[in-house]
Amino acid sequence: MAGTGGATRPYGPTDQTNDFPEGACVNQSFDRRRFLALVGLGAAAVTGSGGLAGCTSKGTSGDGGTNAGELSRVLPRYIPNTSVKADIQSITGKNGASSDPIFLKYPDSPVTTVSGVPGKGGSYTTMTPLWGSIPPSSGNPYYEAVNRALGATFTMQPADGNTYGDKLPPLFAADKLPDWIQMAPWMTTKLNFAKAVGEKFVDLSPYLAGNAIEAYPNLANIPSSAWAAGVWNGKLYGFPVSSTGFNSAGTYFYRKDIFDQLGIAADGIKGPDDLTALGKQLTDAKGGRWAFDDMFGGGGAYAAQIFKFPLSWDLDSAGKLIHKYETEGMLAALDWHQKLVKAGYVHPDAVAGNTETDQRFRSGKVVCHAGGVGAWNSDDAVSGTSANPRYNRQAFKALSIDGQPEVEIGSGAGWFSYLNKRLSDDQIKECLAVANYLAAPYGSKEWLAVNFGTEGDLYEMKDGNPALTEKGSKYVATSYQWLASPPSVVVPKAGFVQVAKDFGAWQAQAVQYAVKRVFFGMNVTDPAQYATIDQPVVDTITDVRFGRKTLQDYKNAVETWRKAGGNAMRDFRKSVMDRYGTGLNS
Structure with a gap:
């Protein structure tokens, strides 16, 4: 229903990374607009149970795309x-x-x-x-x-x-x-x-x-x-x-009214080092104010933007499939977020797993947080200004570790x-x-x-x-x-x-x-026997980012993931890519 202040669409969970449900303000324009040849498997489903469902070599082109003719027909x-x-x-x-x-x-x-x-x-x-x-x-x-x-x-x-x-x-x-x-x-x-x-x-x-x-x-x-x-x-x-x-996982929000009060210019915040410095400037634990709520996101959904790792799979510089768990960006993001926590810049309730982020943000107990853009709407403005007439939610411009932002789209x-x-x-x-x-x-x-x-x-x-x-x-x-x-x-x-x-x-x-990352727009179903191998890694990510486990614990969890099926999934995905393309031409 139309009911926020910048985007009219149905709203759902904001920590979901596979399809990036967003929806800011009131969203009624699903203009995913131009069909750019939609080469590649695009939407012809690929399944890991019994092979590649419904996909044939017919219509395969030499540029990494397959079933282009079939797609154009349906x-x-x-x-x-x-x-x-x-x-x-x-x-x-x-x-x-x-x-x-x-x-x-x-x-x-x-x-x-x-x-x-x-x-x-x-x-x-x-x-x-x-x-x-x-x-x-x-x-x-x-x-x-x-x-x-x-x-x-x-x-x-x-x-x-x-x-x-x-x-x-x-x-x-x-x-x-x-x-x-x-x-x-x-x-x-x-x-x-x-x-x-x-x-x-x-x-x-x-x-x-x-x-x-x-x-x-x-x-x-x-x-x-x-x-x-x-x-x-x-x-x-x-x-x-x-x-x-523009279907993205989310963004980083800040309280502009508090920034203005403290004389902080948001445009000067461009990367993780700036955020770390901001943590010291904003945090006043005795006064009941912390710089940050969770700045990482489940599985790294938001940190991925800053540290430039994929939300799932990507191709490395040699063209090899690499999962987000295996990237240097994920390690750097975990290290960064853990240091924010250990420095005392992250609200203790967030560290404890309490997910009432918006309440802490609106009350001014935290000044910055990461989240889905569905949080940025008129309902939020109504709630925030009812308690504080100066309340003003804004989002940082795209942030990155190297000055060259990337925002992965679904x-x-x-x-x-x-x-x-x-x-x-x-x-x-x-x-x-x-x-x-x-x-x-x-x-x-x-x-x-x-x-x-x-x-x-x-x-x-x-x-x-x-x-x-x-x-x-x-x-x-x-x-x-x-x-x-x-x-x-x-x-x-x-x-x-x-x-x-x-x-x-x-x-x-x-x-x-x-x-766009590899497999963009492709319905790929991984083999069912590997459906649960991610959870131990996800749990370890949570513990590491909040300072309860070490980076070595994370590396160990990833190695276990590889042996439990991660490498097998890579092989399966490579077979999909070899036969049906990368999706990057779509």
Whole structure:
């Protein structure tokens, strides 16, 4: 649902590194925009159980790309919607990255993008995640209003996002999946998804590939590159949700109001040494203020930006596959963060594993922290300024250890929804028409209906933007948006226009440092027998970064990981790369 101050998209966990769920402010522009030839396996799934699923040598080119012809046949044609103009246009960066367009207020005359009611009176079950309070399903005026607009009955039963992935394996095993379900790729690792996807879900290729998408103009407004990661085994299965032109793991935040009070210029902070010096300057333990919360991230998700190691695999200078665990950058990052902790610059609750980072940040107990950009929004501004009118969250410009920043980007969309294969052809077409309605762009009448329900009852216009009423706050929740959504845009909420502008300005500079790593945009499923070998290393990383174990302990854990399957995974990944390319041409 639209509900923050700079990006309208469904929000999820901010420490997930595989697909970088982000979402700042209010995100409704998933412009993962241009399909740059999408050479390489791109989206044809590769599985480690029984070989390379659905991939053949047909169409292999000599430039590292394979199945390019197959991909071009199944991907929908991109037909951009030009009926709504943003106040601040997207900025194009490196490697196909681009910032999200910014709307400072909702258009005065919302456009109509769907004529009539899309549904035919069908009834469908759904399953979507929700981070936050789950509203009642029965008698919910928001669900009733949206279902009326859709012309079909969708039983919305959001599940706790924190445990959502754990609910999926039993449903798959018992074949009790709903008609329409949302899953992020990182939730599929325990599902043998490359095999299951064809058994459980509808192949959308015949309905949407190429020019067939013209029947669904709002879906056609989603760039081809966002659809690519929804392709498995050479067929299109997933509707992209939460697509954006800049899909990154997160960033480093600071309290600008405190910096201003102390006369600190944020632009002078460019790398880890500057942050270390800042730690001494900001920390006043007796006064209850520490410079930092966690500055590392689970598995190094945020430290990777500064120390330039990959979020997963990369190619070294000799072209050999190397995992992030094996990089000098990871060792340097662990050493740096451990020294911050031992110097007393990191809040003790963070060291103890307490994850209430935002509360400490808003209260001023910590001045800087690393996190997903979903934390930077108008809801945060409302909470922060209610306690301190001067509260001002900002993000550092891209940081690096060598003065040459790199921000690793993920594929066109990090979330996808799927239709159950048991649906009839007529039901599939009805759901496609509904998806087209749900994907109506920001600035349309349909977008307001999907995200806010009924005007005057569940929302009203304030300062040119939709705002939930007290009743709306009780019943409206991010739900339908997980089934299908338009490209992301940045918009203000609750009058915090500057938050949207600030987020947009940060994103516009960050896209200039975008980099792709090996296997970009490729659905690669590692052999199932190695699904658990990472956890001991992840646990050791946590202990080392917080000073409870040594760097040698980490090196030992990595060596154990190699013997337990890390080297075997490297061999498997090399076979994928040799046969299907690196993904770096996508």
